[in-house]
Amino acid sequence: MRYDHVTDMIGDTPLLRLDPAVHGLVNIDLYAKLELFNPFGSVKDRAAWSMAAPYLRQATERGDTVVELSSGNTAKALAVIAGMHGLPFKSVTNRMKVPEIKDLLLLLGAEIDELPGQAECLDPTNTEDPLTRMHQLLAGSDSGYLHTDQYFNRRNIGAHVHGTGPEIVADLDGRAPDYFIACVGTAGSSAGVATVLRHHDPDVTVVGLVAEKSDFIPGIRNIDEVHEVGLFDPGHYDSIETISADEAIDGLLTLVRRCGILAGPTGGGAYQGAVRFLSAVDAQLTERRTAVFIVCDRVESYMSYVRERRPALFHQPARRHSTRTITAEELARAKAIDVPDAQRWIAQEGCVVVDLRGPFAYQALHIDRSINIVDELFAELVHGGLPFGRRQPVLLVCPVGEKSARYAALLTRMGHPDVRSLAGGIIAWRDAGATLVRD
Amino acid sequence: MTPYLVPRTEPLLRSALDQDALLHQLVDALGSPLNVVLPGQLAENLAGFRAVLDAHRLPGEVYFAHKANRSSALVRELAAAGAGLDVASLGELQHALGAGFGPARIMATGPKSPPFLALAARAGVIVNADTLAELSELALLVAAHGLPRVRVMVRLSSFDSPGVNVMSRRSRFGTPVSQVGAALDLLEKHADTLELIGMAYHLDTMGLPEKAAALEGCLKAMDECHQRGLRPRALDIGGGFGVNYLADGAQWESYTTALTEAVLGKRPPMTWHGHGYGLRNEGGKVRGTLSVYPSYRPVAGAAYLDRLLSTVSPSLRRPLATLLLDNMYDLHVEPGRALLDQCGAVLGTVLEVRDDGDETLVRLDLNARDVSIEEHGVLMDPILISRPGVAGGEPAGVYLLGNLCLESDLITRRKVFLPARPRPGDLLAFVNTAGYLMDFRADHALMQPVAHTVALTREHGAWRWCLDERYWPAADRGEAA
Ligand SMILES: Cc1ncc(COP(=O)(O)O)c(C=O)c1O
Ligand SMILES: Cc1ncc(COP(=O)(O)O)c(C=O)c1O
Numbered sequence: 001m002r003y004d005h006v007t008d009m010i011g012d013t014p015l016l017r018l019d020p021a022v023h024g025l026v027n028i029d030l031y032a033k034l035e036l037f038n039p040f041g042s043v044k045d046r047a048a049w050s051m052a053a054p055y056l057r058q059a060t061e062r063g064d065t066v067v068e069l070s071s072g073n074t075a076k077a078l079a080v081i082a083g084m085h086g087l088p089f090k091s092v093t094n095r096m097k098v099p100e101i102k103d104l105l106l107l108l109g110a111e112i113d114e115l116p117g118q119a120e121c122l123d124p125t126n127t128e129d130p131l132t133r134m135h136q137l138l139a140g141s142d143s144g145y146l147h148t149d150q151y152f153n154r155r156n157i158g159a160h161v162h163g164t165g166p167e168i169v170a171d172l173d174g175r176a177p178d179y180f181i182a183c184v185g186t187a188g189s190s191a192g193v194a195t196v197l198r199h200h201d202p203d204v205t206v207v208g209l210v211a212e213k214s215d216f217i218p219g220i221r222n223i224d225e226v227h228e229v230g231l232f233d234p235g236h237y238d239s240i241e242t243i244s245a246d247e248a249i250d251g252l253l254t255l256v257r258r259c260g261i262l263a264g265p266t267g268g269g270a271y272q273g274a275v276r277f278l279s280a281v282d283a284q285l286t287e288r289r290t291a292v293f294i295v296c297d298r299v300e301s302y303m304s305y306v307r308e309r310r311p312a313l314f315h316q317p318a319r320r321h322s323t324r325t326i327t328a329e330e331l332a333r334a335k336a337i338d339v340p341d342a343q344r345w346i347a348q349e350g351c352v353v354v355d356l357r358g359p360f361a362y363q364a365l366h367i368d369r370s371i372n373i374v375d376e377l378f379a380e381l382v383h384g385g386l387p388f389g390r391r392q393p394v395l396l397v398c399p400v401g402e403k404s405a406r407y408a409a410l411l412t413r414m415g416h417p418d419v420r421s422l423a424g425g426i427i428a429w430r431d432a433g434a435t436l437v438r439d
Numbered sequence: 440m441t442p443y444l445v446p447r448t449e450p451l452l453r454s455a456l457d458q459d460a461l462l463h464q465l466v467d468a469l470g471s472p473l474n475v476v477l478p479g480q481l482a483e484n485l486a487g488f489r490a491v492l493d494a495h496r497l498p499g500e501v502y503f504a505h506k507a508n509r510s511s512a513l514v515r516e517l518a519a520a521g522a523g524l525d526v527a528s529l530g531e532l533q534h535a536l537g538a539g540f541g542p543a544r545i546m547a548t549g550p551k552s553p554p555f556l557a558l559a560a561r562a563g564v565i566v567n568a569d570t571l572a573e574l575s576e577l578a579l580l581v582a583a584h585g586l587p588r589v590r591v592m593v594r595l596s597s598f599d600s601p602g603v604n605v606m607s608r609r610s611r612f613g614t615p616v617s618q619v620g621a622a623l624d625l626l627e628k629h630a631d632t633l634e635l636i637g638m639a640y641h642l643d644t645m646g647l648p649e650k651a652a653a654l655e656g657c658l659k660a661m662d663e664c665h666q667r668g669l670r671p672r673a674l675d676i677g678g679g680f681g682v683n684y685l686a687d688g689a690q691w692e693s694y695t696t697a698l699t700e701a702v703l704g705k706r707p708p709m710t711w712h713g714h715g716y717g718l719r720n721e722g723g724k725v726r727g728t729l730s731v732y733p734s735y736r737p738v739a740g741a742a743y744l745d746r747l748l749s750t751v752s753p754s755l756r757r758p759l760a761t762l763l764l765d766n767m768y769d770l771h772v773e774p775g776r777a778l779l780d781q782c783g784a785v786l787g788t789v790l791e792v793r794d795d796g797d798e799t800l801v802r803l804d805l806n807a808r809d810v811s812i813e814e815h816g817v818l819m820d821p822i823l824i825s826r827p828g829v830a831g832g833e834p835a836g837v838y839l840l841g842n843l844c845l846e847s848d849l850i851t852r853r854k855v856f857l858p859a860r861p862r863p864g865d866l867l868a869f870v871n872t873a874g875y876l877m878d879f880r881a882d883h884a885l886m887q888p889v890a891h892t893v894a895l896t897r898e899h900g901a902w903r904w905c906l907d908e909r910y911w912p913a914a915d916r917g918e919a920a
Binding site: 102106111112113114115116117118119120121213214223224227228229230232357358360361362363364365399400402426427430438 | 496498602603604605606607608643644645646647648649658661662665666678679681688692695696699703724725726733755756757761762764765766767776815875
C-alpha cells in the first residue's frame with residue numbers, strides 16, 4: 001500500500017477474531033480492534049491528528065508551541081506531529097510514571113514539565129491545583145500555545161465517530177457488535193465508538209473500564225479521576241467496571257503469548273475485562289453474539305512497569321562468574337588487608353589498585369595511581385573471565401570493603417593467586433588519614 | 440458500607456488507649472483537652488531510620504525536627520536515645536540544650552533571629568545556614584566574640600533537573616543552587632571562623648523526583664567544594680518522609696470515591712455544608728484537586744527514605760545511596776512527623792450530644808487548634824473511649840463541634856462515623872497526632888485552657904504517667920513496681 005503522508009496511515013486498523021480456545025467463550029465471537037497498528041503506535045494517533053490538524057497552519061505561522069496534559073500516547077503522537085511541522089511540543093504531566101515513555105518523548109524532541117508533588121505540610125490557603133492553574137494559563141488567548149485539550153476537546157471523540165466506530169461496523173458486515181468493551185482515559189475512543197454503535201443498534205451493550213485505585217494502569221483513569229474528564233458522560237456506558245493492574249498484566253500476557261498481539265497493559269486490561277464480563281453472559285446465551293474490545297497500544301514501552309509488578313517474568317539465566325554465588329566460606333577465605341598493610345603492599349609490590357566506585361566519586365577523590373572500573377562494568381568483565389594476568393597482584397577498593405571482598409573471593413575462585421580487598425574500604429583509608437588525590 | 444477511616448494503631452499506642460479508667464482519671468484531674476505522649480515509642484521509630492541508613496552502609500545522624508512537637512518528654516527521651524535534634528528557633532535551641540543534647544547533635548535550621556544565631560554560635564551547634572547573608576553574619580559574630588570555629592552546612596534550593604523539567608513549588612528557604620559558587624567564596628574567605636561540613640536541603644513535598652533532583656544537586660555542589668580543595672563530608676536531606684495514618688487502604692479508597700460522589704450530588708453530603716476538600720462540582724464534572732493529606736500511605740517514614748535512597752540518579756546513573764557511599768559522605772536526615780508516628784494522642788471530653796434535624800452533633804471540650812487534623816487535611820476517625828461501666832450505643836454518624844463559640848470551629852468538617860453513639864462524659868481520642876497535629880497551634884482563644892501534656896510509660900506491663908515537664912528518661916524508671 002502506498003502513502004504520501006504518514007498521517008494518512010492513521011486509522012483503518014485491523015479487526016482480529018480471537019481463538020475461542022484462548023478465551024473460552026462458547027457463544028461469543030470476540031474481536032480485538034488493533035489500534036496498536038497506528039503509525040505512532042496507539043489509538044491516540046487518531047485523536048492527536050484530529051485535534052491538531054485544523055490548527056497546524058495557523059500555529060506554524062505564529063510559531064506556537066503545541067501543549068497537552070499527557071504522560072503517554074497522546075504526547076507521543078503530538079510530539080511526532082508537531083516535530084513534522086517544525087513546532088515545539090511541550091507535555092505537562094503530573095508524573096511521568098513509565099520511564100521508557102519519558103525517554104521516548106525526549107527522543108522525539110518533546111519538552112516535559114513535571115508538576116510538583118503534593119506538599120507534606122498542607123497549605124490550606126493554596127486551594128488551586130497546579131493543573132487548573134496550567135489550564136488558565138493556556139486558556140488566555142494569544143499565549144503562544146496550541147493547546148489540544150484532549151480531556152475536553154470534542155474533536156477527540158470526533159476522531160472515533162468518523163474513524164474507529166464506522167470501521168468496526170464495516171468489518172462486521174454492516175452490523176454493530178452486541179458488546180463493546182474499552183478502557184477509559186479521556187473517554188474519546190469509547191464515547192466515539194459507542195455513539196456510532198448505538199446509532200446502528202440501540203441495544204448494543206457498552207462497558208467502560210477504569211483502573212482500581214490501589215495501583216495505576218498507564219493511560220487510563222481510575223474510578224474517581226474519571227469524573228474529572230470533560231468528555232466522560234456516564235450515559236455512554238451500560239456499565240463502568242474496574243480492573244486491577246494485576247488483571248491488566250494477566251490479559252497482556254494472554255494477548256502477547258497466546259494471541260500474537262503485542263498489546264500494552266490497557267489492551268490486556270480490556271481483554272481481561274471483556275472476558276470477565278462476557279463469561280457471565282455467555283452461559284445464558286442460546287444464539288451467537290459478537291463482542292469487540294480495543295487494544296490501544298504496544299507492549300514494548302511498558303517493560304519496567306511489568307518488571308516492577310512481575311519480576312519473575314524476567315528471570316535471567318544464572319551468571320557463570322557472579323558474586324551472587326559466593327559462599328560464606330569463600331568470602332572468609334578471601335584476602336583482606338588493612339590500610340597500613342595496603343599502603344606497604346602498594347609501595348613494595350606495585351600492585352594494581354582497582355577502585356570499584358562510580359566515576360563521579362572517583363573523580364572527586366581517589367587513591368593515587370588507582371584505576372577506576374565501576375562495579376557494574378567490572379561485573380561484566382569478570383563474567384567473561386579474569387581481567388588481569390595471574391602474575392599481577394591486585395588490590396580491590398570499594399566504599400566499605402564489602403563489595404571488594406566479594407570480588408576478591410570471586411577472582412580467587414577463578415584462579416587468581418593474589419587479589420586482596422581493602423578492609424573497611426576507602427572510608428577506612430580516609431579515616432586513617434591516608435592520602436587521597438584528585439588529578 | 441459505613442465510611443469508616445480507622446486510624447492505624449500499633450501495639451504500644453493501642454495498649455495505652457485500652458487503659459480507659461486511667462485515661463478518664465487523667466482527664467478528670469487535668470481537664471480536657473489532654474495531650475498524651477508516648478516516649479516509649481521513639482526508640483523503635485529511631486531504629487527504623489537508622490536501619491535504613493545501616494542497610495545502605497551510610498553513616499549519619501537522625502535529627503528529630505523539633506518543630507513537630509514541643510513536648511519535653513519526647514525531646515528528653517530522644518536525647519537519651521542518642522538521636523540528634525533539628526531546632527528552628529531560639530526557644531527550641533534552649534530546650535535542646537536543657538534536655539541534654541550535646542552541640543554536635545544539634546542542627547540549627549531555618550531563618551535565624553540574631554539571638555538564635557548568637558546562642559547557636561556560642562553553644563557550638565551545627566548551623567544549617569539558610570542564606571548567604573546568614574553565613575556572613577555568623578562569620579562576623581564568631582570573629583567579634585573570638586568564638587571557636589562554627590560548623591556550618593549550606594541549605595540549597597531551586598534545583599534543576601536533567602531530562603525532564605521537574606517543577607517544584609518555589610521555596611522561601613535556602614540559597615539557590617546557582618549561587619553555590621558565591622557561597623563557597625564566602626566560606627573560603629571566612630575559613631578561620633566557619634567550617635563547612637556539608638550541603639543540605641529540605642523540600643516540603645511528597646514528590647520523590649523532586650527530592651532525587653535535590654539530592655543530586657547537593658552531590659554536584661559537594662563536587663564543587665572538592666574542586667576548590669574544601670572537604671565537606673555530610674549531606675543533610677531534611678525531613679518530609681510522611682506517615683501512614685490509616686489501618687486500611689481499602690477504606691481510604693472507598694472513602695475518597697464516596698466523597699467525589701457526594702461532591703457530584705450522587706450521594707448525600709459527607710461533610711459540613713457540602714465542603715469538598717478542594718473538589719467542586721462544575722456542571723456535573725469534578726474540578727479542583729483533593730487537598731488533603733493522603734492519609735493512607737503505604738510507603739512512608741523510613742520506608743520512604745529507603746525508596747529515595749534506592750532511586751537511580753537521573754544524570755549520575757547510580758542509585759543515590761551508592762553515590763553517597765562512593766563519595767564517602769555521611770547522610771543526615773531531619774524527620775519530624777515520621778519520627779513521631781504512633782507517639783501520642785489528644786483526648787477530649789464529650790460535653791453534649793444532640794440531634795439536629797437529620798444530623799447528630801457532638802460538642803467537645805476542645806477546639807480545632809488543640810487538634811489540628813483538619814488544618815493538615817488528615818482524615819481519620821477518633822476513637823471512642825466510653826466512661827468505664829457504660830455500655831456503648833448504636834453506631835452513629837456525627838459532626839464534631841469545638842468549644843469556641845465560632846461557626847467555623849469544627850474539629851473536622853467530615854461527618855465522622857463511630858461504632859457507638861457517644862454520650863456526655865465519654866472521651867474521644869484523636870490518635871497518632873503527636874506530629875504537628877497536637878498543640879502546634881493551641882492558644883487561649885476565648886480563654887479556653889490549653890491542654891496539659893502527660894507522658895505515659897509502660898513498665899513491666901503497668902502503665903504510669905507523669906506531667907510532660909517532669910519526665911526524665913532515667914529518673915522515671917526507678918520506681919517501677
Ligand atoms: C495506553 C492507553 N490506553 C487507553 C487509552 C484510553 O483512550 P481514550 O483516551 O480514548 O479513553 C489511552 C489514552 O490515553 C492510552 O494511552
Ligand atoms: C528544615 C526542616 N527539616 C525538617 C523538617 C521536618 O519535616 P517533616 O516533619 O515533614 O519530616 C522541616 C519541616 O518543616 C524543616 O523545615
